[in-house]
Amino acid sequence: MPAADHRLTTLEMAQFVTDGYLRFDALIPYDLNRRLRKELTQLARRKAGMESTFEAALPQTGTPLSECYPDGNAIREFLDLPSVAGIIKSLVGTDPVFDHDWVHYLRGNTQHEQHLHVDAVIDTIDPTFDIQLFYFPHDVEPGAGGTRFVPGSHLRHVRAEGVGRYQHIVGDQRFEGPAGTLMAFHHGLWHAGQKNHSDRDRIMYKLRLNPREPQVRLWNTDDFDEVHNDYRDHTFAHPRRDSVAEVLRRTQSWHGEDGRYEQMQHARLWRYLTGDDNYDVDYYLTRLEARAEMLSADNA
Amino acid sequence: MIRQQILYLWLGGGALDTGVVAWAFHDGSNGEGPSLPVEEPPYRSGVAAMRDGWFLLQSPRSVAPKPGEEHYTNYLNHEFIFERRIEVTGDGSLQ
Numbered sequence: 001m002p003a004a005d006h007r008l009t010t011l012e013m014a015q016f017v018t019d020g021y022l023r024f025d026a027l028i029p030y031d032l033n034r035r036l037r038k039e040l041t042q043l044a045r046r047k048a049g050m051e052s053t054f055e056a057a058l059p060q061t062g063t064p065l066s067e068c069y070p071d072g073n074a075i076r077e078f079l080d081l082p083s084v085a086g087i088i089k090s091l092v093g094t095d096p097v098f099d100h101d102w103v104h105y106l107r108g109n110t111q112h113e114q115h116l117h118v119d120a121v122i123d124t125i126d127p128t129f130d131i132q133l134f135y136f137p138h139d140v141e142p143g144a145g146g147t148r149f150v151p152g153s154h155l156r157h158v159r160a161e162g163v164g165r166y167q168h169i170v171g172d173q174r175f176e177g178p179a180g181t182l183m184a185f186h187h188g189l190w191h192a193g194q195k196n197h198s199d200r201d202r203i204m205y206k207l208r209l210n211p212r213e214p215q216v217r218l219w220n221t222d223d224f225d226e227v228h229n230d231y232r233d234h235t236f237a238h239p240r241r242d243s244v245a246e247v248l249r250r251t252q253s254w255h256g257e258d259g260r261y262e263q264m265q266h267a268r269l270w271r272y273l274t275g276d277d278n279y280d281v282d283y284y285l286t287r288l289e290a291r292a293e294m295l296s297a298d299n300a
Numbered sequence: 301m302i303r304q305q306i307l308y309l310w311l312g313g314g315a316l317d318t319g320v321v322a323w324a325f326h327d328g329s330n331g332e333g334p335s336l337p338v339e340e341p342p343y344r345s346g347v348a349a350m351r352d353g354w355f356l357l358q359s360p361r362s363v364a365p366k367p368g369e370e371h372y373t374n375y376l377n378h379e380f381i382f383e384r385r386i387e388v389t390g391d392g393s394l395q
């Protein structure tokens with residue numbers, strides 16, 4: 001459940017770090033979904049160079065989000081919803097940069113599907129991240145073109161199209177869910193558009209946002225001291241069952257023997273998000289750093 | 301005439317009898333040969349595929365990580381490629 005001020009909780013942030021996404025079913029109210037369906041259809045036509053009733057200026061890349069889409073637009077109302085604004089603020093801060101958006105308009109009975117991919121160039125090792133919001137303004141039934149995505153894939157250092165050979169991954173998902181559902185993806189999450197076997201057109205609005213400030217403790221930290229563990233929280237020694245580590249040590253079955261390396265990436269990202277350089281999950285980083293420190297002292 | 305079916309199995313570990321974590325199927329018989337399920341792994345392991353008549357074409361060798369990359373992850377490491385040869389009746393000029 002979101003915190004009282006609509007920002008995310010510490011454990012929700014930990015879930016984002018582990019899975020690479022958060023999902024909020026039916027978050028957007030019915031009436032706004034209805035208006036967004038119309039507005040996004042017109043925005044899609046405008047972006048495609050077709051005749052359109054969408055008249056507002058299209059935001060340019062690099063614009064602060066607060067300056068994108070004027071009052072009176074349903075997209076503006078969507079972005080200003082406290083629940084949406086709270087999610088954005090928790091992950092990429094106050095007034096992030098508009099990178100780009102797109103309306104993925106998938107006609108009924110579309111047989112084309114994308115290969116699995118990662119958007120843009122992301123193969124850096126710094127822990128900062130963009131988010132991509134995926135919003136579905138109407139119900140999406142199974143097989144009706146819901147986006148395919150791979151939980152736990154976001155921290156892998158791969159090229160954008162380098163994962164296209166994976167037709168099926170154990171645990172991958174194809175979105176299905178109620179109107180108004182919003183998902184927030186880490187920019188590295190592997191995903192792909194799917195065939196739409198239904199008779200109904202499918203609309204999905206995607207918005208990429210860049211942070212303009214360090215993404216450190218931007219969420220609601222009321223529960224932070226209670227759940228943030230220290231390095232001694234070790235699954236083979238004295239594990240807590242109520243801590244952030246319990247979330248971050250969760251891996252996907254498709255990780256196979258790489259699970260512990262994924263845990264190390266989770267811990268690294270949590271260090272960045274919390275500013276705690278000593279944070280660890282199951283002692284992997286701390287053990288290595290103690291060796292390095294010992295050798296360094298020995299050579300001094 | 302003979303056409304290939306190719307099956308990629310990515311396993312959770314380097315041993316051929318470890319579990320399937322991902323897969324891809326490419327059918328050179330254009331549907332004349334047997335198909336595979338898509339909603340769940342077609343086989344439990346690489347060995348299970350061999351027992352169903354798939355022939356191993358390539359298995360991955362273990363590669364030491366580059367210095368500085370020991371603890372990062374990227375692509376699926378354990379990629380095994382299998383083939384099955386199918387007798388087809390078409391003229392081979394597949395669409």
